[in-house]
Amino acid sequence: xxxxxxxxxxxxxxxxxxxxxxxxxxxxxxxxxxxxxxxxxxxxxxxxxxxxxxxxxxxxxxxxxxxxxxxxxxxxxxxxxxxxxxxxxxxxxxxxxxxxxxxxxxxxxxxxxxxxxxxxxxxxxxxxxxxxxxxxxxxxxxxxxxxxxxxxxxxxxxxxxxxxxxxxxxxxxxxxxxxxxxxxxxxxxxxxxxxxxxxxxxxxxxxxxxxxxxxxxxxxxxxxxxxxxxxxxxxxxxxxxxxxxxxxxxxxxxxxxxxxxxxxxxxxxxxxxxxxxxxxxxxxxxxxxxxxxxxxxxxxxxxxxxx
Amino acid sequence: xxxxxxxxxxxxxxxxxxxxxxxxxxxxxxxxxxxxxxxxxxxxxxxxxxxxxxxxxxxxxxxxxxxxxxxxxxxxxxxxxxxxxxxxxxxxxxxxxxxxxxxxxxxxxxxxxxxxxxxxxxxxxxxxxxxxxxxxxxxxxxxxxxxxxxxxxxxxxxxxxxxxxxxxxxxxxxxxxxxxxxxxxxxxxxxxxxxxxxxxxxxxxxxxxxxxxxxxxxxxxxxxxxxxxxxxxxxxxxxxxxxxxxxxxxxxxxxxxxxxxxxxxxxxxxxxxxxxxxxxxxxxxxxxxxxxxxxxxxxxxxxxxxxxxxxxxxxxxxxxxxxxxxxxxxxxxxxxxxxxxxxxxxxxxxxxxxxxxxxxxxxxxxxxxxxxxxxxxxxxxxxxxxxxxxxxxxxxxxxxxxxxxxxxxxxxxx
Numbered sequence: 001x002x003x004x005x006x007x008x009x010x011x012x013x014x015x016x017x018x019x020x021x022x023x024x025x026x027x028x029x030x031x032x033x034x035x036x037x038x039x040x041x042x043x044x045x046x047x048x049x050x051x052x053x054x055x056x057x058x059x060x061x062x063x064x065x066x067x068x069x070x071x072x073x074x075x076x077x078x079x080x081x082x083x084x085x086x087x088x089x090x091x092x093x094x095x096x097x098x099x100x101x102x103x104x105x106x107x108x109x110x111x112x113x114x115x116x117x118x119x120x121x122x123x124x125x126x127x128x129x130x131x132x133x134x135x136x137x138x139x140x141x142x143x144x145x146x147x148x149x150x151x152x153x154x155x156x157x158x159x160x161x162x163x164x165x166x167x168x169x170x171x172x173x174x175x176x177x178x179x180x181x182x183x184x185x186x187x188x189x190x191x192x193x194x195x196x197x198x199x200x201x202x203x204x205x206x207x208x209x210x211x212x213x214x215x216x217x218x219x220x221x222x223x224x225x226x227x228x229x230x231x232x233x234x235x236x237x238x239x240x241x242x243x244x245x246x247x248x249x250x251x252x253x254x255x256x257x258x259x260x261x262x263x264x265x266x267x268x269x270x271x272x273x274x275x276x277x278x279x280x281x282x283x284x285x286x287x288x289x290x291x292x293x294x295x296x297x298x299x300x301x302x303x304x305x306x307x
Numbered sequence: 308x309x310x311x312x313x314x315x316x317x318x319x320x321x322x323x324x325x326x327x328x329x330x331x332x333x334x335x336x337x338x339x340x341x342x343x344x345x346x347x348x349x350x351x352x353x354x355x356x357x358x359x360x361x362x363x364x365x366x367x368x369x370x371x372x373x374x375x376x377x378x379x380x381x382x383x384x385x386x387x388x389x390x391x392x393x394x395x396x397x398x399x400x401x402x403x404x405x406x407x408x409x410x411x412x413x414x415x416x417x418x419x420x421x422x423x424x425x426x427x428x429x430x431x432x433x434x435x436x437x438x439x440x441x442x443x444x445x446x447x448x449x450x451x452x453x454x455x456x457x458x459x460x461x462x463x464x465x466x467x468x469x470x471x472x473x474x475x476x477x478x479x480x481x482x483x484x485x486x487x488x489x490x491x492x493x494x495x496x497x498x499x500x501x502x503x504x505x506x507x508x509x510x511x512x513x514x515x516x517x518x519x520x521x522x523x524x525x526x527x528x529x530x531x532x533x534x535x536x537x538x539x540x541x542x543x544x545x546x547x548x549x550x551x552x553x554x555x556x557x558x559x560x561x562x563x564x565x566x567x568x569x570x571x572x573x574x575x576x577x578x579x580x581x582x583x584x585x586x587x588x589x590x591x592x593x594x595x596x597x598x599x600x601x602x603x604x605x606x607x608x609x610x611x612x613x614x615x616x617x618x619x620x621x622x623x624x625x626x627x628x629x630x631x632x633x634x635x636x637x638x639x640x641x642x643x644x645x646x647x648x649x650x651x652x653x654x655x656x657x658x659x660x661x662x663x664x665x666x667x668x669x670x671x672x673x674x675x676x677x678x679x680x681x682x683x684x685x686x687x688x689x690x691x692x693x694x695x696x697x698x699x700x701x702x703x704x705x706x707x708x709x710x711x712x713x714x715x716x717x718x719x720x721x
Contacts, residue, residue, distance in 0.1 A: 059401030143546045165549040236337040250553045254492050257690045268685040271373045272678060
C-alpha cells in the first residue's frame with residue numbers, strides 16, 4: 001500500500017501533465033476560431049448592448065440613460081408595426097419559397113437530359129447580390145419604363161399601365177416573386193443534398209413492399225430529410241426576418257410606409273434620425289426574437305431519437 | 308534592422324510632408340446632387356485660378372446627411388461641405404463644424420449675405436454656415452404645350468382654379484402628355500413645393516416656434532383637395548404616385564408635362580441640359596391668389612479641426628465675388644450676396660428675376676427634428692402626403708400625421 005502510493009501518484013501526475021498538455025493543444029487549435037468569434041461577434045454584440053443603454057446620437061456626445069430606450073420601444077407603435085409586417089412577410093415568403101423549392105429539388109434530383117443546365121439556370125439568380133437584384137426588379141416594376149406594366153398594357157391585358165408599387169398587395173406580392181426568384185435556387189440546392197442523402201435501397205425496398213409514391217414521400221423522404229429541412233427553414237426564416245434591401249430599394253418602404261420591415265425601421269432610426277442608441281436597443285430585441293424563433297424551430301424539427 | 312527603421316522613418320517623414328502639402332493645396336468637398344448644375348463649374352473655375360485645389364464629389368440628395376454623419380463619426384469626412392441649410396443647426400450643435408464667425412464677419416460685404424442662410428447657419432450666437440447656393444420654389448409651365456392647348460403661352464397660373472383649368476387643357480392634348488407633375492412619394496420635394504401652397508393661403512405647418520404641428524387645417528385640406536382633384540381627373544402621370552424624388556426634376560424635363568412646382572435650380576438645369584424645353588417661371592400661388600416660396604439652398608460649412616482657414620477664405624472670397632456670383636446665377640443657383648445680385652443676373656432672362664423675387668419672400672421652416680418629421684422616407688409628412696393625395700381617408704390621415712409629428716417633436720425635447 002505504502003509502496004504503491006508514490007508510484008500511483010507519479011503516474012497520475014504524468015497523466016495530469018499529458019492531459020493538461022492535450023487540453024492546451026486543443027485550446028490552441030480552437031484559438032483562431034474563438035478569437036474570430038470574440039472579435040467579430042461578442043465584442044460588437046457587447047458594444048451594441050452598451051450603446052443601447054445610451055442616448056447615442058450619430059453626431060455628438062452619448063449620454064447614459066439606462067433602460068429608457070427599451071421602455072420607449074415598448075410604446076413605439078411604428079416599431080411594432082414594422083415587426084408585425086416582418087412577421088407576416090416571413091411566414092408568407094417562407095411558405096412560398098418551400099412550395100417552389102421542394103418541387104424544384106424533386107425535379108432536379110432525378111437524372112434526366114440537360115439536368116445540369118436546369119440546375120444551373122435555377123441556381124443562377126442566387127449569385128446575384130440582393131442589392132443588384134432589387135435594382136433590376138425596381139426597373140422591371142417601373143410603371144413607365146419597366147417591363148411588367150408596359151408589357152401588360154401593350155398586350156391589352158390592362159386598360160392603362162398599372163403602377164405595381166402603388167398598392168400594398170401588388171407591391172408585396174411583386175417583392176415575394178422577386179425574393180422567390182432570387183432564393184429558391186439556394187433552398188433547392190440544400191434540399192437536393194438531403195434528397196441525395198437518402199439511399200436508393202430504402203426507397204427500392206419500400207417500392208417492393210408496395211408503397212405508393214405518395215407513401216414513400218410521406219413516410220421515407222420527409223422523415224429522412226428532417227435535418228435538411230430544418231437547416232433550410234432556419235436559414236430562410238432568419239434571412240426573411242432580416243429583410244431590408246428589397247423593401248428599401250424597390251418600394252422605399254411604401255406605399256405609405258406599409259412595407260417597412262424591422263431592419264428598415266432600425267436603419268431609419270439609426271441613420272436617418274441619428275438615434276444610434278435606440279437603433280441598438282431595437283437590434284437587441286430583434287436578436288432576442290430571432291434566437292427564440294431559431295431555438296423553437298430546432299426543438300420542433302429535432303429527430304425523435306436525438307440522432 | 309537599423310536600415311529598416313531608417314526606411315520606416317523616411318517613409319513616415321515623406322508621408323507627413325506630403326500630408327502637410329496636401330492640406331495646403333488639396334481640399335475635398337461634397338455637394339448634393341441638386342447642385343450638380345453649378346457646383347462642378349464653380350469649383351473648376353476656382354481651381355483654374357488658384358493654387359489651392361478643391362476636389363468635388365457629388366452625393367445623392369437623399370444620402371447626403373447620413374453619408375456625412377457616418378464619415379464624420381469615422382473621421383473621414385470631407386474638408387468642406389455644401390449642406391442643405393435646414394441641417395446646419397443640428398450639425399453645429401453636435402460640434403462637427405468649424406466656427407466661421409470671425410472669418411465671415413471679416414468680409415466687408417458681410418451685411419449683404421443672405422439672412423435666411425446665416426439665420427439657419429447660426430448656433431448659440433456663432434456662425435457655422437455661410438451661404439453657398441440659394442434656391443426658391445417656383446412654378447414652371449411648358450410654353451410649347453400651353454400654345455398647343457390653346458392657352459396663352461406667356462401667362463402662368465396665378466391661383467388654384469387656374470392651375471386646375473390649365474392642367475385640364477394641356478391634358479386634353481392627349482397621348483402621353485399630362486397637365487401636372489409632382490413627386491408623390493417624396494417628403495422633401497413636397498415640403499419645398501406643396502407647403503408654400505398652404506402658406507400662400509394663410510396656413511401654417513409648424514407653429515409656436517416649431518413646437519406645434521398644425522396639419523389638420525382648412526388651408527391644408529383645401530390644398531390637398533386641389534392635388535386630389537388633379538390626380539382624380541388623370542392630369543398627373545401614374546408614376547407620380549411612387550416617385551420618391553428621382554423624377555422631381557425629370558418629370559418636367561420630359562417636355563410632356565404642362566406644369567410642375569419645382570425649385571429655381573431647375574431653370575439652370577433645363578437651360579443647360581434640356582434646351583428644347585420652352586418654359587416659363589411664376590410664383591407658387593395661394594388658393595385665390597397671393598404667393599409664397601420655400602427659401603432653400605445650401606450653406607457652406609467646414610469640418611472642425613482641419614486647420615484650413617486660409618484656403619477656406621480664398622474659396623469664399625471667390626464664391627462671393629461678382630465672378631463667382633455670376634457663374635452661380637448663370638448655372639441655376641440664385642445669388643447669395645445682395646449687393647452684387649442685380650449685377651450677377653443682369654445678363655439673364657426674366658425667369659431669374661421671378662426666382663430672385665421668390666427668394667425674397669421665401670420662408671425656411673426650421674426644427675431640430677426637421678429630418679425626422681419632414682424629409683425622412685419613413686416619416687409622417689411623406690406618409691401623410693401619399694395617403695391624402697391618393698388614398699381614401701383624408702381627415703384620418705391628417706389627424707394621424709399631426710399626432711405622429713407632435714409626438715416626435717415632444718420626444719426630442721426630452
